[in-house]
């Protein structure tokens with residue numbers, strides 16, 4: 001038996017046993033068939049209750065208000081980069097990251113029309129970003145229309161004349177659309193990282209990561225450098241760094257830093273204490289087991 005099959009059996013046993021202990025509810029971004037729905041199903045299996053949400057903000061709200069136990073949102077893509085709606089919502093939210101999940105994303109062009117007659121293509125901006133070369137080659141000059149999710153794009157293209165959607169094979173079945181082209185993403189190993197949100201983080205394991213955000217005094221030369229040196233001094237490896245406008249005032253940024261380790265590890269606790277000296281606001285967004293193989 002392949003390791004994928006074993007993993008699927010294990011997931012379903014865990015899913016069924018969790019649901020016996022009480023109802024597990026999961027809010028996810030998009031409508032049924034979205035990539036986030038797929039990531040959620042890979043994590044939680046088929047024995048939990050799923051609640052589709054139109055926006056990423058709605059997923060955060062659902063978890064924050066306690067309407068659902070977990071929420072699933074896209075965080076970043078290996079080809080097109082950060083999902084800014086998720087980053088921005090972390091700035092104001094109190095929810096925690098409980099786990100991460102990676103999903104290989106293969107995009108399909110779906111339509112009930114011939115390729116030559118397509119006048120508009122629907123999809124999520126992330127999907128457009130991941131298929132730019134293919135679209136510029138095969139559908140040059142054709143209008144690209146953003147939708148809330150790729151599954152919403154598939155649904156829309158069933159009713160809009162001369163339209164197509166960038167979506168996936170599950171949505172082709174779900175919405176009765178033909179597959180005009182397979183694997184149209186620019187990078188074959190195109191992968192999206194998702195976060196599973198909850199009101200608390202996971203317990204420490206041997207292999208965790210922690211995401212935090214902080215601001216620094218921009219008027220002070222070397223303020224960001226001083227902040228990051230804390231991790232070097234504690235021999236803590238960083239796995240991601242990004243920034244977003246703080247919205248406090250123009251040209252002022254919030255920095256996102258992901259590090260190897262758990263927020264309850266002594267060395268991480270000590271480094272966060274030291275970091276406070278060099279930054280203005282500091283928020284730990286959660287610790288979760290590293291799901292990357294290498």
Ligand SMILES: O=C(O)C(=O)Cc1ccccc1
Pocket residue numbers: 029030033034035036037074105124126127148149150151192
């Ligand atoms: O629109 C979707 O299906 C999503 O879940 C967001 C997304 C879009 C494209 C790639 C990965 C995730």
